[in-house]
Amino acid sequence: MKNSVMFFAVLVSNVMLLVSACGNESNLSPSTTSSLPTTNSTTSSTGSSSTTTTTANALTSLEIFKKVYGATEVYIEGNYAIIKANGLPDHKSPYYKDTQWATAKYEAYNGANNKFALNPNRIVSQSYVFKIPINPAKASNSSATPAGPIGISLNGVPFYNQYAAMNAPLTNEANGFDQYKGHPQQQGQYHYHVEPTYLTDQKGKDALLGFLLDGFPVYGPLEKGKTVTNSDLDGYHGHSHATTEYPNGIYHYHITDADPYINGNGFYGTAGTVSK
Numbered sequence: 001m002k003n004s005v006m007f008f009a010v011l012v013s014n015v016m017l018l019v020s021a022c023g024n025e026s027n028l029s030p031s032t033t034s035s036l037p038t039t040n041s042t043t044s045s046t047g048s049s050s051t052t053t054t055t056a057n058a059l060t061s062l063e064i065f066k067k068v069y070g071a072t073e074v075y076i077e078g079n080y081a082i083i084k085a086n087g088l089p090d091h092k093s094p095y096y097k098d099t100q101w102a103t104a105k106y107e108a109y110n111g112a113n114n115k116f117a118l119n120p121n122r123i124v125s126q127s128y129v130f131k132i133p134i135n136p137a138k139a140s141n142s143s144a145t146p147a148g149p150i151g152i153s154l155n156g157v158p159f160y161n162q163y164a165a166m167n168a169p170l171t172n173e174a175n176g177f178d179q180y181k182g183h184p185q186q187q188g189q190y191h192y193h194v195e196p197t198y199l200t201d202q203k204g205k206d207a208l209l210g211f212l213l214d215g216f217p218v219y220g221p222l223e224k225g226k227t228v229t230n231s232d233l234d235g236y237h238g239h240s241h242a243t244t245e246y247p248n249g250i251y252h253y254h255i256t257d258a259d260p261y262i263n264g265n266g267f268y269g270t271a272g273t274v275s276k
């Protein structure tokens with residue numbers, strides 16, 4: 001044990017030398033620090049422990065929100081994660097037809113819905129700025145989810161709530177969902193109201209899939225090998241326990257295969273903001 005501590009101490013000092021030698025601290029320091037979280041606590045007796053602890057906590061939040069791999073930028077500002085995204089899905093879609101990305105990303109509908117009908121909208125690049133609390137807390141008065149983005153999924157595509165325009169059910173709109181279960185609205189904002197199947201295929205049905213605006217994470221429809229149903233969840237469409245990303249436990253939403261799919265009666269926590 002003592003040897004490994006020594007090893008880490010040597011490693012740390014070597015890394016520090018590298019950092020100063022390269023003079024490129026802004027690129028190197030985040031990954032350097034984040035790859036050595038245990039070292040921070042192990043070597044805290046050598047000094048500046050309070051500073052390193054603060055950095056480690058901030059990086060933990062940053063690392064979690066950086067799971068949004070489709071974001072163009074993710075950083076922490078005060079008590080918020082700022083996530084910028086263009087909202088372009090990283091998978092193919094029939095809604096890339098006639099767009100500047102069509103050559104690489106257009107794919108005709110090949111899903112299972114024989115009522116599928118391509119809607120007249122096409123995917124347009126957006127300038128989303130999500131401001132999401134990094135220490136989410138239950139709201140004393142929960143607020144309804146708005147029309148438009150209510151959260152962001154890992155590939156940078158927004159989640160929408162369980163309603164079509166004018167709070168109508170999704171029944172008709174769902175026939176416009178492409179083979180990855182998303183579609184664009186009139187301004188070309190591509191979005192998911194239901195399970196983003198490209199992400200669950202890539203990451204697993206039980207994976208972290210994104211965050212709602214209140215900072216609480218969204219997980220897939222499987223948990224410990226069992227499919228989650230609406231009856232397993234509270235009115236907001238979530239429950240609390242430890243997850244891979246939050247080993248100390250956290251409230252989280254689950255996506256299910258039945259209405260309301262992602263969120264129920266509004267945000268469990270106090271929502272941040274999104275501008276576009």
Ligand SMILES: [Zn+2]
Nearest residue numbers: 160173185193
């Ligand atoms: Zn929609």
Ligand SMILES: [Zn+2]
Nearest residue numbers: 223239252254
């Ligand atoms: Zn759960």
